[in-house]
Structures are given as C-alpha cells and as structure tokens.
Amino acid sequence: MDRLKLSRIDEELESSEVAALCFLCCDVVSRKRLERIGDAKQLFLRLEEKGLLDNPVFLSQLLHTIRRADLLNLLETDSRQPEETDASPVLSTYRVMLYRIYEDMTEENLKNMKFLLNGKLGRRQIEASDTALDLFAEMEKAGLLSDTDVNELLATLREFDQQLALTPSVNNNSQPTQPTLSISETIYEGESVHTDAEISRETSSLPNEDYALTHIPRGLCVVINNESFRGLELSNRGGTQEDAKALRKVFYSLGFDVVIHDNLTADDMRHKLKELSRRNYSNEDALVVCVLSHGEQGCVFGTDEKKVSLRELTEPFTSKIAPTLTGKPKLFFIQACQGSGYQGGTVPCPPRPRNEEEVGETFEEDAGPVYGETVPWDADFLLGMATVQECKSFRNTSTGSIYIQELCKQLTRSAESSERDNILDVLTRVNREVGRGVYLSRKQMPEPKYTLTKRLVLKFVR
Incomplete structure (x- = not known):
C-alpha cells in the first residue's frame, strides 16, 4: 500500500484507537508481535509482514470497525477491487x-x-x-x-x-x-x-402481524433538507422547502416529533446521524429519516458537494449500534437522483407542449455524477427511493418534488381512510401515481426496498 496514505492515517489515529486496532488484529498477528506497539506505523509494519496490506480491504475493515469513516476516504480509490476482495482476510x-x-x-x-x-x-x-x-x-x-x-x-x-x-x-x-x-x-x-x-421459529412474526404503535409521540421524524450548495457543480434546489413543509405536516399528524435540519454538509449529515443513533428509543415505536438533496447512484450529497453513501445513512440505526430500535420500523425516504439516465415508458414519450397543469411550472433534476455504491440491509428497514438506480428524479421548483409530494398525499389518504393499509400498499400507490406522470417529457419510477418483518399501519393521532 501507499506509504504516504499509511503515514497520514497514522497521524490521525489516537493512542486509544491504535490499541483498539491491535486488539482487533490479535487473531492474525501474534500477541507477542503486538506488544509495545506505540503507533499505527508499527502496527502497519506487522500487518505488512503477514501480507495483510497487499490491498486496502483488511485495513478498510479495521477503520470501519472503529468508526473512522473519515480515514476510509483515503482508501476509497484503492478499495474498488472486487476481484481481490473475495480472497482477502476478514476480521474475526x-x-x-x-x-x-x-x-x-x-x-x-x-x-x-x-x-x-x-x-x-x-x-x-x-x-x-x-x-x-x-x-x-x-x-x-x-x-x-x-x-x-x-x-x-x-x-x-x-x-x-x-x-x-x-x-x-x-x-x-x-x-x-x-x-x-x-x-x-x-x-x-x-x-x-x-x-x-x-432452529426454533415458534416466536417468528406472522405475516399479518402489525408493528406496535402505542407511544405518543410515535417516534422521531428527521428531515435533512439541502437547498443551497456551495460549489460549482450542483445547483440550488428550488422547491425543496415545500417538501420539508409537507413532510412536517403529515408526520406530525401521524404522531411523530419532527425535526428539520437545513443545508448540512456531508460531515454534518454523518454527525447528526451519529447523534441520532445514540438516542434512547425505548419509549418510541419508530424512526423516520427523510433526505432531500442531490444524489447519484448509491449516495446523496451534502451542501459541500461531498458524498454520503446510503449505507452511511442506514447503518447507524442497525441493532448492533442502536439496540433500542431493535424490532422497530426504521423508514428512510430519499429524494435524490440515483444516476444521470432517464426513465422511459413502454411507448417512447416524444417532446410535447405542456398541458394546462404544467404551464408556468419548472422541473429540475436532483442529479450528480455517477458512481456505484452498495447498500446494506438489516431487519425492519424500509428505504423509499424517489427513483430507480441510474435514473433521475424530478422536482418542481415551486411546488416541490414529484415523489415527496405524492408520498405525503398517499400517506394522508391512508391515514384518513377506514382501511388499515400497510405502508407497502401506500408506496405501491405512490409508484403508480408517479409513474403515470410525464416530467420534462420523461418518466419517473420510485423504488421501495425493505426488510420489514411486520405490517406497518400509520394513522393520524393529532
């Protein structure tokens, strides 16, 4: 590996973190060889002796485990080597x-x-x-x-x-x-x-069992609303304030406390999510996180035009990190493009004059440059994406994004109905209604992904 990168990582690590890394390496390097190690450079030499730094995968696992995502960025260029990853050693x-x-x-x-x-x-x-x-x-x-x-x-x-x-x-x-x-x-x-x-499945949830929603407030709804971008590549997101207002209204009525954070950098987003992961959710039933920003495949952007992967959004709330959310629904709604492509229909939609409803309206795309990123899943997560991978999503600069506005409309319809609609039924209607529209002579198709283990029924309580 690049010695300059290793030196930079060494400079950033505290002595307690070096001790933690040594502990994590006990199964691949003998304890005697790890004795009296005072800094990361010495540890890296031990790992090199074992061939564990031939590629950055093992070091990436170490830094990921001690939650030094900032240092992982130094390895980002080298870490995209899938042909080597499968054969690489892994932490115990x-x-x-x-x-x-x-x-x-x-x-x-x-x-x-x-x-x-x-x-x-x-x-x-x-x-x-x-x-x-x-x-x-x-x-x-x-x-x-x-x-x-x-x-x-x-x-x-x-x-x-x-x-x-x-x-x-x-x-x-x-x-x-x-x-x-x-x-x-x-x-x-x-x-x-x-x-x-x-072995035993006697306590497994039945398919028709509902998540318990008994507390007031039901939980917390956090909206990250990025409108103003500092760099030259990404434009400001007109209309996003309408999305934030609609989300505040509907989730407050559904019994959630709503907190809106405007214009966060990538690091600010990570910091807020880390704070949220430490919260005690024992007296709450669910968590909702909405991110309104520019994006590309597998990530969203902070206002400093730096990337935050979808993995970084969801991972702080897995049960290993946020145990009081275990078994509770965690909903993530992402209004952002997931690529630079356009979604077409079965029959191509030629350019056409705007109809009366579109007169005076302006649509924009929440897009950025395109790279890949995988998303990890854990139980009881739902990730509602504004669009399928590799495609753009649309936002009206006056009335808000197509996806978020339709989501709020369908949540309201379901909450007011006498029927006990599952959240998946709601999102199916969102897919249908958004998919019917034509935006800048193009189509948009939202995409929900989930590992929910029960039905989630949301009704107004306020």
Missing part, C-alpha cells in the same frame, strides 16, 4: 463483537466488571487493565474467554448491564446481522456464525 466476528461491547461500556461498567472478575483474574492483571479490551485480553489468557466460549463474559455482563449482554453478533464483513441475539445464543464455528434462532 468474535473479536469485532468484543469491540462493540467495549464501545458501549461506561467507566462504571468497567469498575463493576473488574470487581466481579476479582478472584478469577489476578490482582495485577485487573489493576493493569485500563480498558475493557485489556480485561478481555486477560480473560483470554486465563482461559475464561475464547471464540468458542463466551459464557463467563455473558454471565459477568448480566450482573450489571443486561443491555450489554444483548450485543448482537456480526458477520465476517463487519456488517450488521440479524438483531437481538444474545451472546449465549451465538455459536462460533470457524469463519461461520450460526444462531439458535435458526
């Missing part, structure tokens, strides 16, 4: 799980854990452990913890924090797996993860 799911527990532990948790392990570990080992990662390492040395036996750790965590004992497992790509699996329900066999949940 077991060790990433331990790191997630460490992330969630407070100072009080650490003191309690040291107290409970007194007698099982020597006094010197306990006193020398400044962090939970140090304790985990001492437990491993004493034979109290391994990738095939986490019972002692589970029993200890249960004594002072039940939530920590519910830390979900993660798969070998450091992506979210199914939520709410306790450590005791996870069996590690080599590089595979099997769960007892695969």
Whole structure:
C-alpha cells in the first residue's frame, strides 16, 4: 500500500484507537508481535509482514470497525477491487463483537466488571487493565474467554448491564446481522456464525402481524433538507422547502416529533446521524429519516458537494449500534437522483407542449455524477427511493418534488381512510401515481426496498 496514505492515517489515529486496532488484529498477528506497539506505523509494519496490506480491504475493515469513516476516504480509490476482495482476510466476528461491547461500556461498567472478575483474574492483571479490551485480553489468557466460549463474559455482563449482554453478533464483513441475539445464543464455528434462532421459529412474526404503535409521540421524524450548495457543480434546489413543509405536516399528524435540519454538509449529515443513533428509543415505536438533496447512484450529497453513501445513512440505526430500535420500523425516504439516465415508458414519450397543469411550472433534476455504491440491509428497514438506480428524479421548483409530494398525499389518504393499509400498499400507490406522470417529457419510477418483518399501519393521532 501507499506509504504516504499509511503515514497520514497514522497521524490521525489516537493512542486509544491504535490499541483498539491491535486488539482487533490479535487473531492474525501474534500477541507477542503486538506488544509495545506505540503507533499505527508499527502496527502497519506487522500487518505488512503477514501480507495483510497487499490491498486496502483488511485495513478498510479495521477503520470501519472503529468508526473512522473519515480515514476510509483515503482508501476509497484503492478499495474498488472486487476481484481481490473475495480472497482477502476478514476480521474475526468474535473479536469485532468484543469491540462493540467495549464501545458501549461506561467507566462504571468497567469498575463493576473488574470487581466481579476479582478472584478469577489476578490482582495485577485487573489493576493493569485500563480498558475493557485489556480485561478481555486477560480473560483470554486465563482461559475464561475464547471464540468458542463466551459464557463467563455473558454471565459477568448480566450482573450489571443486561443491555450489554444483548450485543448482537456480526458477520465476517463487519456488517450488521440479524438483531437481538444474545451472546449465549451465538455459536462460533470457524469463519461461520450460526444462531439458535435458526432452529426454533415458534416466536417468528406472522405475516399479518402489525408493528406496535402505542407511544405518543410515535417516534422521531428527521428531515435533512439541502437547498443551497456551495460549489460549482450542483445547483440550488428550488422547491425543496415545500417538501420539508409537507413532510412536517403529515408526520406530525401521524404522531411523530419532527425535526428539520437545513443545508448540512456531508460531515454534518454523518454527525447528526451519529447523534441520532445514540438516542434512547425505548419509549418510541419508530424512526423516520427523510433526505432531500442531490444524489447519484448509491449516495446523496451534502451542501459541500461531498458524498454520503446510503449505507452511511442506514447503518447507524442497525441493532448492533442502536439496540433500542431493535424490532422497530426504521423508514428512510430519499429524494435524490440515483444516476444521470432517464426513465422511459413502454411507448417512447416524444417532446410535447405542456398541458394546462404544467404551464408556468419548472422541473429540475436532483442529479450528480455517477458512481456505484452498495447498500446494506438489516431487519425492519424500509428505504423509499424517489427513483430507480441510474435514473433521475424530478422536482418542481415551486411546488416541490414529484415523489415527496405524492408520498405525503398517499400517506394522508391512508391515514384518513377506514382501511388499515400497510405502508407497502401506500408506496405501491405512490409508484403508480408517479409513474403515470410525464416530467420534462420523461418518466419517473420510485423504488421501495425493505426488510420489514411486520405490517406497518400509520394513522393520524393529532
């Protein structure tokens, strides 16, 4: 790998982060070789010895695990090597799980854990452990913890924090797996993860079971409304304020607290989402996030014209990061282009004069340059896209975007109806109505994607 990039990454990492990276590498580099490492450069040398930096995939996994997305950007150019990725080493799911527990532990948790392990570990080992990662390492040395036996750790965590004992497992790509699996329900066999949940399905949700919506407020609806862009490539988004108003009105009536953030940079968006992921949702039933911006395939833009991937929008709310949202619907509605192409109809739509409804109206496209990006899915997510991949979406500069305005219209219709429409029925009607229109002599086709496990019925409560 480029030594200059490695040096820049080293300069940005704090000593605690270097210690965390060393812990994560314990399964690929011997503990003795990791002793007395003082900075990331020394760690990188150890990884090079093992051939683990021949491509950036392994380092990307490390930086992703410790949530240094800013440093991942340094590797972005090199990381697009799918032919190498499949053969690359991956972080141990077991060790990433331990790191997630460490992330969630407070100072009080650490003191309690040291107290409970007194007698099982020597006094010197306990006193020398400044962090939970140090304790985990001492437990491993004493034979109290391994990738095939986490019972002692589970029993200890249960004594002072039940939530920590519910830390979900993660798969070998450091992506979210199914939520709410306790450590005791996870069996590690080599590089595979099997769960007892695969054996018994007696508690599985029935297809017609509804998500529980009992709290007032139902939850939080956050709208990121990007109108004014600072650079030269992306134009300002006239009409987006109408979308924000429509979303505020409908979701407030549906029982949600609504918060609107105007004109956020890419980093501001990530920061707001990270703040939201730390929120306690125990007394709320759902989360809604709406992003109104320019976009390209697999991402949206901040007002500084920098990209935020769809993965970065959804991942902070997976159960491994936001456990109080486990089993609750998380709805994301994205008004942005997903490419530079146009959606056509079965019969080509030739240029034609505007009809009476279009006179005086101006349509624009929420587009940017085109690159690829994959989106990870976890249970109970719904992602409503204004358009299919590789195509543009349209926004009226006076009345708002075609997709968001139709979405709000159909949500209102369903909420006022005596019928108990599922959210998927609502989005099907949105698809139909948007697909009927013609915008700048072109078509638009929204695209919902979801991993919902129950029916979601939204009714007005205010």
